[in-house]
Amino acid sequence: MSATSDLSSAAGQQTLADGCLVLSHRLSEWMSKAPTMEEDIALGNIALDLLGQARGLLSHIGDQVGVSEDQLAYFRDPADFRNPLICELPNGDYGHTILRQLFVDCWLAQVWPVLAATAPDEVVRGVAEKAVKENAYHLRHSSAWVVRLGDGTDESRRRxxxxxxxxxxxxxxxxxxxxxxxVESVLTEATLPLPARDAWTQRTSSDGWHTEHLGYLLAEMQSLARAHPGATW
Amino acid sequence: MTETTATVWDLLATVPDPEIPALSVVDLGIVREVEELDGNRVRVTLTPTYSGCPATEVIARDVRTALENRYAEVEVRTRLSPAWTTDWMSDEAKGKLLGFGIAPPSGRVTLPLLDVGAPTACPHCGSGSVEELAGFGSTPCKALWRCRTCREPFDYFKKH
Structure with missing residues (x-):
């Protein structure tokens, strides 16, 4: 189990920034085809918050090495990304998307308040301070849906x-x-099984190893910027 | 407050929020500081509402446009901390929201934000019998609610 304080390091900031960016892109793939209009709008809003948080951190990381946020978002290759692997996994069905969101929201619910209070850097503290409240709404949404689907019909529970x-x-x-x-308090309310805490887990993104899915995601996300370098609206 | 900064505040009070034009950027509470610099230059400090709100860049541009005719140089800068909160909206601003058909944020923000609040009344008929339809709405700052009395849906400006 890692400590939240590690995330104020440069490597930690990169993990947070890339995690928010990649997950934001995944959520945006639901636009126009979520199960209901309200969920389409909800995921769009959450994706937008995550994108804003990623931009705040990426601009800051870029300022220190003299490159722009766009350079970092659009011109790095998969092995340079440090997002948690879960953020790049394909959306699957809505239950899969919303459970992934719960896992990430619970991570950020632990991380942002610590950064807001203790990050040595003023910009990181500012991004985190804002994100604390945005994440509260995301977590409220993902928790409610995990409970509704887990403790719902036979089919929703199976999924x-x-x-x-x-x-x-x-x-x-x-x-x-x-x-x-x-996470366990939400799973319990959802009457879902609690998997073992000590079961095997992936941890490889910190070395630049990724699932095969990140390359495809970036190919789409970066295509416009790479086809037209330096283009502006 | 100098004569210049007072004039700048007055001008900013005429710059509408691009998404909710009933409110000015001053009503929203995002103007944190106005400074008079040497040589007919002014500096305005804004705090963004939401991390990813697309209106943020439009607002910065609109603020610049509103002041540029009058001052030799206008600097607009962003301050992230302390983070914007709906607590910075005045009662007058909340009244304008209501008049525009949006239920204003109810109650003050306490962290962690476990209580996200609820509109006290339907902005259309005033009934207190309201229910949430969706926690997210047409802009980052709003949620979608419905009145059980007049059956009309309405926006609620989220407590943030």
Whole structure:
């Protein structure tokens, strides 16, 4: 279990920035095809908040090495990204998307308040201070849906159990102090099984290793900027 | 406050929010500081509402446009901390929201934001019997609610 304080380091900032950016792109893939209009709008809003948080951190990281946020977002290759692997996984069905969101929201719910209070850097503190409140709304949304689907129909429950099986091996990079308690309380309310805390988990993004999915995601996200370098609106 | 900064505040009070034109940028509470610099230059400090709000860049441009005719140089800068909160909206601003058909944020923000609040009344008919339809709405700052009495849906400006 890692400490939230590690995330104020340069490597930690990169993990947060890339995690928010990549997950924002994944959520944006639901636009116009979410199960209901309200959910389409909700995921769009959450994606926008995450994009704003990523931009705040990427601009700041870029300022220190003399490159722009766009350079970092659009002209790095997969091995340069440090997002938790779970952020790049394909959306799957809505249950899969919303459980992944719960896992990430619970991570950020632990991380942002610590950064807002203790990050040595003023910009990081400012981004975190804003994100604390945005994340509260995201977590409220993902928790409510995990409970509704887990404790819902036979079909919705079957899908949530499948999502839990698929996503649990990716929790390792998110499971900072307090993460299990948050996630388990929602899973319990959702009447879902509690997988073992000590089960095997992936932890490889810090070395630049990724799933095969990140390359495809970046190919789409970066295509416009790479086809027209330096283009502006 | 100098004569110049007072004039700048007056001018800023005429710059509408691009998404909710009933409110000015001053009503929103995002203007944190106005300074008079040497040589007919002024500096305005803004605090963004939401991290990813697309209106942020438009607002900075509109503020610049509103002041540029009058001052030799206008600097608009961003301050992230302390983070913007709906607590910075005046009662007058909340009244304008209501008149525009948007229920204003109710109550003050306490962290962690476990209580996200609820509109006290339907902005259309005034009934207190309201229910949430969706926690997110047409802009980052709003949620979608419905009145159980007049059955009309309405926007609620989220407590933030």
């Amino acid at each position: 949530m159990v499948a999502a839990l099986d698929a996503l649990w091996p990716y929790r390792g990079e998110l499971a900072v102090d307090g993460w299990y308690d948050r």
